Amino acid sequence: xxxxxxxxxxxxxxxxxxxxxxxxxxxxxxxxxxxxxxxxxxxxxxxxxxxxxxxxxxxxxxxxxxxxxxxxxxxxxxxxxxxxxxxxxxxxxxxxxxxxxxxxxxxxxxxxxxxxxxxxxxxxxxxxxxxxxxxxxxxxxxxxxxxxxxxxxxxxxxxxxxxxxxxxxxxxxxxxxxxxxxxxxxxxxxxxxxxxxxxxxxxxxxxxxxxxxxxxxxxxxxxxxxxxxxxxxxxxxxxxxxxxxxxxxxxxxxxxxxxxxxxxxxxxxxxxxxxxxxxxxxxxxxxxxxxxxxxxxxxxxxxxxxxxxxxxxxxxxxxxxxxxxxxxxxxxxxxxxxxxxxxxxxxxxxxxxxxxxxxxxxxxxxxxxxxxxxxxxxxxxxxxxxxxxxxxxxxxxxxxxxxxxxxxxxxxxxxxxxxxxxxxxxxxxxxxxxxxxxxxxxxxxxxxxxxxxxxxxxxxxxxxxxxxxxxxxxxxxxxxxxxxxxxxxxxxxxxxxxxxxx
Ligand code: ATP
Numbered sequence: 001x002x003x004x005x006x007x008x009x010x011x012x013x014x015x016x017x018x019x020x021x022x023x024x025x026x027x028x029x030x031x032x033x034x035x036x037x038x039x040x041x042x043x044x045x046x047x048x049x050x051x052x053x054x055x056x057x058x059x060x061x062x063x064x065x066x067x068x069x070x071x072x073x074x075x076x077x078x079x080x081x082x083x084x085x086x087x088x089x090x091x092x093x094x095x096x097x098x099x100x101x102x103x104x105x106x107x108x109x110x111x112x113x114x115x116x117x118x119x120x121x122x123x124x125x126x127x128x129x130x131x132x133x134x135x136x137x138x139x140x141x142x143x144x145x146x147x148x149x150x151x152x153x154x155x156x157x158x159x160x161x162x163x164x165x166x167x168x169x170x171x172x173x174x175x176x177x178x179x180x181x182x183x184x185x186x187x188x189x190x191x192x193x194x195x196x197x198x199x200x201x202x203x204x205x206x207x208x209x210x211x212x213x214x215x216x217x218x219x220x221x222x223x224x225x226x227x228x229x230x231x232x233x234x235x236x237x238x239x240x241x242x243x244x245x246x247x248x249x250x251x252x253x254x255x256x257x258x259x260x261x262x263x264x265x266x267x268x269x270x271x272x273x274x275x276x277x278x279x280x281x282x283x284x285x286x287x288x289x290x291x292x293x294x295x296x297x298x299x300x301x302x303x304x305x306x307x308x309x310x311x312x313x314x315x316x317x318x319x320x321x322x323x324x325x326x327x328x329x330x331x332x333x334x335x336x337x338x339x340x341x342x343x344x345x346x347x348x349x350x351x352x353x354x355x356x357x358x359x360x361x362x363x364x365x366x367x368x369x370x371x372x373x374x375x376x377x378x379x380x381x382x383x384x385x386x387x388x389x390x391x392x393x394x395x396x397x398x399x400x401x402x403x404x405x406x407x408x409x410x411x412x413x414x415x416x417x418x419x420x421x422x423x424x425x426x427x428x429x430x431x432x433x434x435x436x437x438x439x440x441x442x443x444x445x446x447x448x449x450x451x452x453x454x455x456x457x458x459x460x461x462x463x464x465x466x467x468x469x470x471x472x473x474x475x476x477x478x479x480x481x482x483x484x485x486x487x488x489x490x491x492x493x494x495x496x497x498x499x500x501x502x
Contacts, residue, residue: 001381004317004376005244005245005317005318007379007381008245008317008372008376009245011395011397011454012038012245012375015035015454016036016037017035018033018034018035018038018246019032019034019035020032029250030239030249030250031251032245032246032368037405037406037455040405040406040436041371041374041399041404041405041456042253042367042368042371044402044403044404044405045285045374045403046255046367048284048285048403050062050230050232050255052284053255053257054230057228059223059228060227060228060229060230060257061223061227061228062230062231062232063209063210063217063229063230063231064231064232064233065206065209065210065212065213065231066209067202067233067234067236068188068190068200068201068202068203069200069208071199071200072340073337074185074201074204074208075340076337076339076341077208077211077336078336079201080185083183083185084181084182084183084184085181085182085184085240086180086181087180087181087182088176088180089176096240182240184204184237184239184240185202185236185237186201186202186236186237186238186250187199187201188200188201188202202235202236203236204236204237205235205254205364206254206256207258208333209231209233210229210230210231210256210257210258211258211333211334211337211345212337214229214334214337214345215343215345218347225260225262225347225358226260226261227259227260228257228259229257229258229260231255232253232254232256233254234251234252234253235251235253236252237250237252238250244318244321244372246368246369246372247316247318247321247369247372252366252367252368252369253366253367254364254366254367255364255366255367256362256363256364258360258361258362259362259363260358260359260360261359261360261361262349262359263359265359267307267328267330267359268307268328270328271307271308271326274326275294275310275312275326277363278312278324278326278363279292282324282373284402285374286374286398286399286400286402286403287314287374287377288377290315291376292312292313292315292323293312293313293315293320294310294312295310295311295313296309296310297309297311305329305332306327306328306329306330306332307328307329307330308327308328309326309327311323311324311326312325314373315376316372316373316376317376322369323365323366323369323370323373324364325362325364325365326362327361328361328362329359329360329361330360331357331359331360333360334358334360335357338357345357374399375397378398378399378456379397380395380396380397380398381393381395382394384483386446387446394450395450396481397453397454398456398481399458401458401497401500401501402500402501402502404456405455405457406436406437406438406452406455406456406457407431407436407437407457407458407497407501408431408435408437408438408457408458408461408493408497409440409448409457409459409460409461410428410431410437410438410439410440410461410463411424411439411440411441411445411460411461411462411463412424412441412462412463413462415441419468420464420465420467421441421463423468424439425439427463427475427490430490431493431497434497435501438455438457445462448460449478449483453480456480457480458479458480458481458500459478459479460477460478460480461476461478461488461493462475463475466487472487472489474487474488474489475487475488475490475493476488477493
């Protein structure tokens with residue numbers, strides 16, 4: 001579906017999954033709000049992660065650290081000096097670009113190359129580049145502002161004599177400033193004094209919280225190596241080009257875990273185990289294997305302390321992009337904090353009677369990126385027959401029951417039949433104690449099913465005349481994906497939910 005992204009954005013708005021932040025004021029680029037259905041979906045993704053990562057494992061504990069930390073944390077971690085993107089300005093369009101990811105791609109209009117646009121994301125294949133070019137073409141955002149040049153990367157583009165084309169807005173040719181380092185951390189001031197001494201940062205990742213609290217955790221719990229510390233929380237990055245809806249935003253949520261291993265442990269094995277765990281987990285919440293792939297960062301591009309990084313990639317509508325990064329970081333972070341704070345970050349090895357600094361494997365993922373992946377994979381448009389045999393379109397979100405925002409909809413066949421509504425309300429009240437459920441008595445039953453299909457509700461339960469007139473107190477259970485119907489008792493319904501919603 002070439003218009004999948006538009007369809008997702010529009011459904012997300014229409015059904016209350018995602019709104020633009022501060023929309024009545026024109027929105028704020030790179031910030032989003034989650035509506036009533038969205039907040040449930042996001043919470044379910046986060047809760048599933050927490051349950052599987054923390055509650056269901058014996059070797060991982062959770063923490064929650066503050067968003068604003070001592071500024072020295074970010075000096076020691078390397079973020080103050082190095083958390084930068086090379087930035088270039090287009091003097092004509094006044095657009096800013098990440099120079100390291102500046103590619104050029106032809107724009108084809110009516111079968112002819114009409115011009116070129118830059119594809120700004122970290123496109124890793126020609127296919128991604130094409131997808132990015134397509135999305136630009138539709139937006140027409142950059143058309144005419146940038147020079148039509150084909151190069152494989154910015155270095156090559158910079159060396160090329162760029163044939164500048166006039167901007168439609170000004171008639172002036174476009175040109176780019178030389179790249180400069182742009183730090184992506186948001187700055188703020190702590191306390192009443194607003195000077196250099198009070199500068200602090202909104203965290204650009206949650207990971208440093210785990211390193212800085214490492215000693216606290218080992219001193220206050222009974223964790224033994226190997227063990228992990230997990231955290232879920234907001235992170236902030238002043239991205240130069242927030243793009244692709246919630247994929248790259250300036251305020252987002254991360255779910256990160258630092259898995260500490262012995263300095264002599266087989267890190268490659270631990271690394272591989274975590275990559276596999278993450279892939280399995282993504283499938284458990286409904287992402288299809290066909291959309292997932294791995295990207296191993298080339299050795300020469302890794303930070304000097306890094307042993308290896310593998311990204312789990314997802315096939316988004318705009319191309320294959322990073323969803324989850326799993327990095328083997330050695331003992332760089334703990335060592336940096338030990339040196340900067342003067343407080344050793346060590347453990348004692350009973351076998352050798354020596355102290356050592358553990359190494360770490362870090363699976364780091366964005367909740368919002370999972371959200372978008374889940375939405376992408378779940379979305380379907382189908383031709384179906386209504387009760388009278390007429391073909392109609394249905395839009396359905398095939399969410400896994402684990403994360404579906406609403407698990408069951410309770411529908412009395414008729415709104416004005418007290419026997420039906422009483423039974424429906426009783427069931428609804430009972431379900432509500434454990435699950436997110438909706439009660440809907442508005443409109444024809446087919447309409448109500450469609451409404452739930454669009455919200456991704458896996459099951460609808462209809463209380464009809466058979467429920468109240470025939471023995472057995474059964475309901476019609478209508479399944480979202482197959483649209484098949486069968487009769488079910490209350491006990492069977494609860495058993496189904498207990499099995500599928502875990
Ligand atoms: P990218 O290369 O896409 O900028 P990154 O490699 O800088 O991402 P990390 O620092 O490894 O990302 O962050 C870990 C995870 O946090 C990413 O895999 C992604 O899921 C999520 N993430 C990072 N930046 C953003 C963002 N701006 N918006 C939403 N999620 C993000």
